[in-house]
Amino acid sequence: MNKSYKIHFFFFCKIVNYFMFCYIVMPYISTTDLDSYLNSVMGMFWCGFNGFNQLNIESNVNLDFHAYYNKGDYGKILQVDFSWSTASILTSSGKVLTSGLINKKIINFEVLDDLGYGPFKSISSSESKILAIDSIGNCWSYSKCDGKWKDITPILQRERQDSVSKNQNQPLINYVCCSDTTHLAATHNEIYSIPTKIFNSKFKVTQVVCGFEHIVILMETGCLYTQGSSSRGQLGHGELNEEDHPRLLKSLDGIRVINTSAGGWHTAAITEYNDLYMWGWNHSGQLGISNSPENGGIIMAPEPVLINWAEDTDIEQVSLGARHSMVLSKNNILWGCGWNAHKQLGIETYQLTCDRMINLSDLSPLLKYNILFEQASIATKFRPLFDRVLVKRLDAVKQSKGGIMLPESAAKKIREATVIAVGPGARTQDGKTVPIDVNVGDRVLLPEYGGTAIQLDDDDSYTIFKESELLAKVE
Ligand SMILES: *[C@@H]1O[C@H](CO)[C@@H](O)[C@H](O)[C@H]1NC(C)=O
Ligand SMILES: *[C@@H]1O[C@H](CO)[C@@H](O)[C@H](O)[C@H]1NC(C)=O
Ligand SMILES: *[C@@H]1O[C@H](CO)[C@@H](O)[C@H](O)[C@H]1NC(C)=O
Secondary structure (H helix, E strand, O other): OOEEEEOOOOOOOOOOEOOEOOOOOOOOOOOOOOHHHHHHHOOOOOOOOOOOOOOOOOOOOOOOOOOOOOOOOOOOEEEEEEOOOEEEEEEOOOOEEEEEEEOOEEEEEEEOOOOOOOOEEEEEEOOOEEEEEEOOOOEEEEEOOOOEEEEOHHHHHHHOOHHHHOOOOOOOOOEEEEOOOOEEEEOOOEEEEOOEEEEEOOOOEEEEEEOOOEEEEEEOOOOEEEEEOOOOOOOOOOOOOOEEEEEEOHHHOOOOEEEEEEOOOEEEEEEOOOOEEEEEEOOOOOOOOOOOHHHOOOOEEEEEEEEOOOOOOOEEEEEEOOOEEEEEEOOOOEEEEEEOOOOOOOOOOOOOEEEEEEEHHHHOHHHHHHHHHHHHHHHOOOOOOOOEEEEEEOOOOEEEOOEEEEOOOOOOOOOEEEEEEEOOOEEOOOOOEEOOOOOOOOEEEOOOOOOEEEEEOOEEEEEEEEHHHOOEEEO
């Protein structure tokens, strides 16, 4: 019987720095009994810039998606956040695990200053700090300089009006968000640029996002406020003036916004009808509207523009990076455009920029996901030595709409295989390592005989070959 796994993927893209781009992260929610297995590998893939090994992958290849393995017993991934040099994960046990460069040291998903703080329920990370909200709504700040968590709620409370702070039982902080220039905390209806109060309203705040130099506030009423620099039109008011206070975005008047995202210098909003509006910087095509080649295109859009690139693109999610944009439509197609120099779109096709929305579901290594899961479980147990390569004989993998069909294990032996793990390479007499020419995930053609069959996880389709025995790579 074929098993079918529906992929419900979503992604986080976190803008971080002028030169830095973000990652696509896709947790899987399986509808089958594989749940526990998937949780154990935390089924998450990412790609993008990896200059500080913040993705905790051995090679510096930044093209592919990489699964993150749940090493400790920290539970499922709830949230992921990035800064220029770090990646942080919030798990369901309320722990924050960080990798990348902290205090001049490269670490790999370590719990920071583990003195039992938390459990945390939300995080946001900048180059200098990680902000976190604990289960009772207190706001914590981890300083990457002194390596300590500190409860900053009292500082915020001092700023609050007395009438509000008397009600101690209410969760104080609902949202945190940071960029390298701003650290924000939001209560039910107030926003602090820590520690200064910059906004309050009689309506509820439902989302706060940060670009490099601007912030966007979404209210329960569906209105947006923007504040900060509008040097590239990112505030959407039609002017390039800086705004010192959050200003209501009038151009979207009468349109109810349900979600928003801020990129480096561009902004996006999803409306209640699942339309997408974008505005701001378009220098790398991140607005995804390449329809005016005759005038060379626009460099910025200082007012919201309805982005409509294909039929039937009801928007489910939008997430903007420093200079790129990712959109998930309701029919489960992932779209992206903009800067791709670090392969942050997850594809190889575009060297630098891609100025129109492209269908990434088509091109992305998503389809390789079952190989990656396998690799996740196997590679932790099994590491070939020297120039040996662990392969798995291929079954016929079929893809279906809205999900992926996993194959029955093929009865016949097939001569094609997928590389699951590779050794470091053979050593020459003078101790040098000869690099291996095949990569994990490659398809290869096997010789009819040879290899050493091994049984892993009750599966007998694994075989070890020397690299030189493999016949060909299959494109
Ligand atoms: C906006 O979308 C993000 C990503 O899907 C989600 O985490 C967040 O809760 C949404 N915010 C609102 C107000 O719906
Ligand atoms: C946005 O920028 C890209 C790249 O420069 C350009 O091709 C495109 O036409 C621009 N968009 C618009 C609406 O002009
Ligand atoms: C996007 O790509 C997927 C995967 O190849 C394909 O099934 C789908 O039809 C494409 N959708 C559009 C609108 O191009």
